[in-house]
Amino acid sequence: MPKPYTPKVITANALLEGDVIYLAADDRWVRALKDAEIFTDEAVAQVRLLDAQSRAAEAVGVYLADMEPTKDGPRPVHFREEFRAKGPSNHVHGKQEHA
Amino acid sequence: MYSYTDFDAAFVAERNRQFRAQVERRISGALTEDEFKPLRLMNGLYLQLHAYMLRVAIPYGTLSSAQMDQLALLAEKWDKGYGHFTTRQNIQYNWPELRDVPDMLDALEQVGMHAIQTSGNTIRNVTADHFAGAAADEIADPRPVAELLRQWSTDHPEFQFLPRKFKIAVTGAENDRAVIKAHDIGIQVVKRDGRIGYRVLVGGGLGRTPMIGKELSPFVALEDLLPYVEAVVSVWNLLGRRDNKYKARIKITVHEHGIDEIRSLVETRFEETRQAFGTAALELFDDIAAQFQPPAFRNAPTEAFDAAYETDPTFRAWADTNLSAHRATGYAIAQISLKAHGATPGDASAEQMRVMAQLARDYGHDELRITHEQNVVLPHVHKSDLPAIHKVLKAHGLATANIGRISDIIACPGMDYCALATARSIPIAQEIATRFDELKIENDIGELKIKISGCINACGHHHVGHIGILGLDRAGVENYQITLGGDATETAALGDRTGPGFPAEGVVPAIERIVETYMAQRSGPEETFLQTYRRIGMDPFKAALYGEEAGKKSRAA
Structure with missing residues (x-):
């Protein structure tokens, strides 16, 4: 049995602000993880990744991050993605400021 | 203090001009990230977990008041009102935007500072x-x-x-x-x-x-x-x-x-x-x-110091931990702790930076230092001025009396900011400092240096901490290895691992058990943690952390 594919989102840092961004289904870069498009098909994810990586004037370091789909949107599998989605734990800075 | 020559100033200005044009070309799309990255790194600009980070060099940790004021200005104008002093005597800004960085570098150049060679495969800040x-x-x-x-x-x-x-x-x-x-x-x-x-x-x-x-x-x-x-x-x-x-x-x-x-x-x-x-x-x-001639030290009575030391216990506690011997009679070296219990090690707000700059101007021959232990130093203060200095520090949350104590923790930014980190460092430091402040045993414990790194690259110097803590990712969970017996001084030594690591919530209890073991085993209050460790070795600590069997097994091995 092949290993089931872990669902993913496409993420990067915004070129100008450095802020964590996610690719939405309508091709916009969004700031909140809940608005990200989640991929359950590896082939689709790879094609979308290639397209996203070509948008070099908008995003830096584009990659696929493992997620668990929930009714509230994608939930990070790894704690690093949790921190990226939220911001630092010592100051209410980054995304938490606007949440 | 060294001031830039015309050559230095022209060199930095030219580099800033080049970098401004490079940033513009990156934003316009003329440069790819692969082309731009080495250029930004040569100028101290990283892209971290949540934002860009600008690392500014503070050569040999020496700052004038005007330079510290300018660091405060950068924090306020282009960051979130604070800066983070690092273990290499630098300052890092955690939230600059790419477009603003050339302006930040120009502002630094006005006071003889820059971010050149604070990154990349070069000779770094000395x-x-x-x-x-x-x-x-x-x-x-x-x-x-x-x-x-x-x-x-x-x-x-x-x-x-x-x-x-x-x-x-x-x-x-x-x-x-x-x-x-x-x-x-x-x-x-x-x-x-x-x-x-x-x-x-x-x-x-x-x-x-x-x-x-x-x-x-x-x-x-x-x-x-x-x-x-x-x-x-x-x-x-x-x-x-x-x-x-x-x-x-x-x-x-x-x-x-x-x-x-x-x-x-x-x-x-x-x-x-x-x-x-x-x-x-x-x-x-x-x-x-x-340009590094000592300032004109004054010969004055120190009664004001003696009187405050006798009558004000808060001042006395601060003087006992935060002052060091100065070469000039009547003078002292005063350390300003950036380790208030529960705060982020090494962070200073713009307001605090300005307060320290003003103290240096008023009482400290216009000089400040940044330590690799992430504190600030007033290197030349006359003892009679110390009560006044302490009063100002107290009013701005800068009078924590803990230099060299268990809460004077070195911690790297860890996974709260750093793209390389495998775990967080800052919350661990905050929890340890808060806990030992509650226990009120810091002074009884005496000199004990805890150093925490959020990954194996060891920016937090964990290997040379009396107690070192290394944050790792173990199967998708933060896990912390503890080492004992490290030493960062002339008798330098690398710490020994206690054994298996601890989950985040297990670190404070583990540190408490280590400290309890030291307190129980030391020959007297004058024997420091490091001396006790060198005398009794790892076994009693292992037993305290993992049970008697572990201590015995390690003895047999």
Whole structure:
């Protein structure tokens, strides 16, 4: 049995602000993880990744991050993605400021 | 203090102009990220977890009040109102936007500062003893040599594409406060037959493969120092492992080839570099040294200090922990702790920076220092001014009396900011400091240095902490390894691992058990944690952490 594919989102840092961004289904870069498009098909994810990586004037370091789909949107599998989605734990800075 | 010459100012301005144009080309899409990255790194600009990070060099940790004020301005205008002082005496801004960075660099240039070579495979900011020029135990001020090395290494054409980064630290005293044994090159000012010279160590470093530096030469004369250091870097530049970045640092080169072979290669190369250098460096050194003359110390009574010490217990506690012996009669070196219990180690708000700048202006001969332990120093204060200084510090949350205590923790930014981190450091530091403040046993414990890194690269110096904590990712969960017995001073040692790591919530209880064991085992209050550890070894601590069986097993092994 092949290993089931872990669902993913496409993420990067915004070129100008450095802020964590996610690719939405309508091709916009969004700031909140809940608005990200989640991929359950590896082939689709790879094609979308290639397209996203070509948008070099908008995003830096584009990659696929493992997620668990929930009714509230994608939930990070790894704690690093949790921190990226939220911001630092010592100051209410980054995304938490606007949440 | 060193002030920029016209040459320095023109050089930095030109670099800033170039970088401004590079940023514009990146934003316009003319440069790809792959093309831009080495350019931004050469100017201290990283892209971290949540934002860009600008690392500004504070050469040998020395700042004037005007420079500190400017750092405050940067924090307010282009960041979120604070800055983070690092273990290499630098300051980092965690939230700049790409478009603003050229303006930040221009603002730094106005006060003789920059971010050049704070990243990349170059010779990094030269660090020094933070008590330089003030310490009672000093042979000579290490900063003129540090400045000479800075000028030599900045934009050095041969050393812009080294196998890996290269870090130099200088101490002017036998008591090493600059961790010279954990640097690629460590330099110690020494005296032989009445003549000042430099003991040169090589191949120290922490990170993935921690090593204690080895002596390359017991005495290098001043006129030989630059050609000698150039010979060292030059030998490594050719010999260093460029095939594997984890084996590229000079510590690995020294380890693989042996110190004797390296010494012989350096000597051969030195014969060439010595011819090429001539005497220009010596003349330059004299000009530099003239700018590091001690301030005009005053001869005044110290009754105000004595009276406050007798009557004000808060002041007394602060004076007992945060002051060190000064070379001038009636003076003291005062450390300002950036480790308020529960706060982020090394962070200072813009307002706090301005307060410290004003204190230096009013009472401290316009000088401030940043320590590798992430605190700030007023290096020259007359004791009679200390009660007034303490009052101001207290009013701004800067009077924490904990230098060298268990809550004076070094912590790297960890996974709260750093893209390389494998776990968080800051919350662990906050929890430990808060807990021991609640227990009210800090002063009873005495000197105990905890150092925390959020990954194996060891920016938090965990290997040389009396207690070291290393945050790792174990199967998708933060996990913390603990080491004991590390030492960052002239008796440098790497800590030993206690055993299996602890989950985040297990770290504070583990530190408590370690401290309880020390308190129970020490021969008396005067025996420090490190002395006790060296006397009794790991077993009692292992038993306290993992149960009697573990202690016994380790004895049998």
